[in-house]
Amino acid sequence: MAGDPHYVREYRRLVRGLLKRSASEADAMEKAVGGAFEKVGAAQAKLVKELCPQGGFHLIDVGCGSGRLAHALRAETRVSYTGFDVVPDLVAYAEKICDRPDWRFDTISELALPVENAQADIIMFMSVFTHLKPDEIKTYLAEAFRVLKPGGRIVASYIDPDATAHKHFSLPALMQVITRAAGRNVMLTRTPRVTLSQWMEEAGFTVERAITDKSLGQHALIAAKSTAARA
Numbered sequence: 001m002a003g004d005p006h007y008v009r010e011y012r013r014l015v016r017g018l019l020k021r022s023a024s025e026a027d028a029m030e031k032a033v034g035g036a037f038e039k040v041g042a043a044q045a046k047l048v049k050e051l052c053p054q055g056g057f058h059l060i061d062v063g064c065g066s067g068r069l070a071h072a073l074r075a076e077t078r079v080s081y082t083g084f085d086v087v088p089d090l091v092a093y094a095e096k097i098c099d100r101p102d103w104r105f106d107t108i109s110e111l112a113l114p115v116e117n118a119q120a121d122i123i124m125f126m127s128v129f130t131h132l133k134p135d136e137i138k139t140y141l142a143e144a145f146r147v148l149k150p151g152g153r154i155v156a157s158y159i160d161p162d163a164t165a166h167k168h169f170s171l172p173a174l175m176q177v178i179t180r181a182a183g184r185n186v187m188l189t190r191t192p193r194v195t196l197s198q199w200m201e202e203a204g205f206t207v208e209r210a211i212t213d214k215s216l217g218q219h220a221l222i223a224a225k226s227t228a229a230r231a
């Protein structure tokens, strides 16, 4: 709808088009999250398990899409999972393929997480900040800080304009405008690593490290909420 924020309007339109044009639902669902469903899902799941090596943990996957990460984790009994996304078709598909009635999948349409304070051990924003404006990213970082338990971690991927490996994400500006207007693309934003680090620190996090290999498809920053932080 016209009054919806750009990420709701554009992503819902993109997915409607993909469902119409693609050979199958699975094909559309894979394209909607950027492809490499199994490979990137496995890499994301590996990272989550490395960050939470022992015991049960609550993972919140913001922008869960069609379940790339959730599907890779579906056999993990240690995980209590919550997936949020702005596109109902993606959320429904993720829920269907995971077949985990004990997990939560919900559609949201604002930059607010419908979760009480200090509930999550880990919050993933994979390929989400890459579609948001700076103020929107900052709003989500504040939300993530509120919802994380002290000692919890956030993982956020980004496209770094300074990284040569990310040049292929560039589309000439005019093509961006045309493909977005046609509903075949969404806003794509690049954020230098130092800038995202600074926003994370301003939100209260301590940035621990960056992942800059190719496994996740994009670079990512891992940041922690101090154990001394107020829940």
Ligand SMILES: C[S@@+](CC[C@H](N)C(=O)[O-])C[C@H]1O[C@@H](n2cnc3c(N)ncnc32)[C@H](O)[C@@H]1O
Residues within 6 Å of the ligand: 007, 008, 011, 032, 033, 034, 062, 063, 064, 065, 066, 067, 068, 069, 084, 085, 086, 087, 090, 110, 111, 125, 126, 127, 128, 131
């Ligand atoms: C490129 S896909 C990545 C999906 C998933 N994180 C993954 O790595 O497979 C980006 C996802 O973010 C969702 N999204 C976009 N804006 C969002 C927002 N403001 N809040 C939550 N999800 C959002 C889109 O609907 C889409 O599913």
